[in-house]
Amino acid sequence: MKLDTADRDILRLLQTNSQLTMKELSEQVNLSITPIHERIRKLEKSGHIDRYVALLNRKKMGKALLVYCNVTLDKQRRESFEEFNEAVKRMPEVMECCVVSGNFDYLLKVVAEDMEDYNNFYQQNLSVLQSVQHISSFFVMSEIKSTTQLPV
Amino acid sequence: MKLDTADRDILRLLQTNSQLTMKELSEQVNLSITPIHERIRKLEKSGHIDRYVALLNRKKMGKALLVYCNVTLDKQRRESFEEFNEAVKRMPEVMECCVVSGNFDYLLKVVAEDMEDYNNFYQQNLSVLQSVQHISSFFVMSEIKSTTQLPV
DNA sequence: GTTGAAACCGGTTGTCT
DNA sequence: AGACAACCGGTTTCAAC
Numbered sequence: 001m002k003l004d005t006a007d008r009d010i011l012r013l014l015q016t017n018s019q020l021t022m023k024e025l026s027e028q029v030n031l032s033i034t035p036i037h038e039r040i041r042k043l044e045k046s047g048h049i050d051r052y053v054a055l056l057n058r059k060k061m062g063k064a065l066l067v068y069c070n071v072t073l074d075k076q077r078r079e080s081f082e083e084f085n086e087a088v089k090r091m092p093e094v095m096e097c098c099v100v101s102g103n104f105d106y107l108l109k110v111v112a113e114d115m116e117d118y119n120n121f122y123q124q125n126l127s128v129l130q131s132v133q134h135i136s137s138f139f140v141m142s143e144i145k146s147t148t149q150l151p152v
Numbered sequence: 153m154k155l156d157t158a159d160r161d162i163l164r165l166l167q168t169n170s171q172l173t174m175k176e177l178s179e180q181v182n183l184s185i186t187p188i189h190e191r192i193r194k195l196e197k198s199g200h201i202d203r204y205v206a207l208l209n210r211k212k213m214g215k216a217l218l219v220y221c222n223v224t225l226d227k228q229r230r231e232s233f234e235e236f237n238e239a240v241k242r243m244p245e246v247m248e249c250c251v252v253s254g255n256f257d258y259l260l261k262v263v264a265e266d267m268e269d270y271n272n273f274y275q276q277n278l279s280v281l282q283s284v285q286h287i288s289s290f291f292v293m294s295e296i297k298s299t300t301q302l303p304v
Numbered sequence: 305g306t307t308g309a310a311a312c313c314g315g316t317t318g319t320c321t
Numbered sequence: 322a323g324a325c326a327a328c329c330g331g332t333t334t335c336a337a338c
Contacts (some may be wrong), residue, residue, distance in 0.1 A: 097298075136254075145248060
């Protein structure tokens with residue numbers, strides 16, 4: 001499915017505020033309500049729009065500490081990767097996890113209340129995994145930018 | 153403001169789907185519509201709920217390449233940090249940017265269409281900044297987990 | 305915090321251009 | 322494919338418990 005300018009405009013707007021009314025969207029996109037409605041329906045069905053969510057304020061939710069960590073797995077064990085992937089999916093503290101090129105295997109983004117909370121997570125959840133060989137943590141001192149908006 | 157179990161339930165639900173109706177929420181939280189409504193209003197006003205957004209599918213949007221990069225700044229120049237921060241905020245390709253502990257200064261999460269697109273960004277936008285001394289890029293080979301849901 | 309009612313919007317659908 | 326209008330469902334507000 002190919003997107004035109006109007007589709008892109010709609011996506012750009014919904015990425016910043018999903019509660020805009022059809023009327024507000026129609027004014028900003030220069031289309032009447034009917035086509036706006038139809039286009040959104042198609043964008044949802046095609047999967048361009050994945051879901052609608054509420055974004056919470058991390059600090060207000062008591063997760064003041066943000067940590068990125070590099071994890072190296074024990075590559076001798078063939079099951080290591082599957083094991084680690086599944087474990088990470090079940091950890092609510094881990095918000096992002098991916099396999100990266102370079103000299104470590106995984107990059108994780110982890111939230112915690114404070115250093116003590118992170119230490120508990122580290123000791124009790126992360127380092128206990130059989131598949132984990134090495135972990136190094138990078139603590140976020142200042143968050144310059146954090147957005148869910150993809151360039152459209 | 154202190155959150156009770158009902159507030160947490162509401163936040164947990166809205167983080168996965170912000171389009172649940174008051175009726176659906178009231179059924180899952182075991183409260184009637186009136187208090188659900190009132191609690192959401194308070195959570196919005198207190199800032200626990202930051203905003204409502206549509207999340208798009210990165211690959212469907214043609215951003216197949218995901219890259220994390222470590223950036224080291226030229227620390228001789230005092231304006232470096234402010235300059236770099238402001239530049240990054242203006243780059244739509246950069247979805248996350250933070251100052252981290254360790255042997256580099258910044259960690260960036262960048263999306264691009266493909267390697268060529270990333271190379272253009274790298275050469276024309278990132279490496280040209282006066283403040284930048286060194287960049288190393290880590291390419292994401294597999295995304296295991298990516299969520300906006302904070303643990304509640 | 306609950307229920308019920310009423311008013312108001314906005315989403316949804318059908319028809320016409 | 323887009324505009325218009327009527328309908329319907331959900332949100333919002335209120336009063337009484």
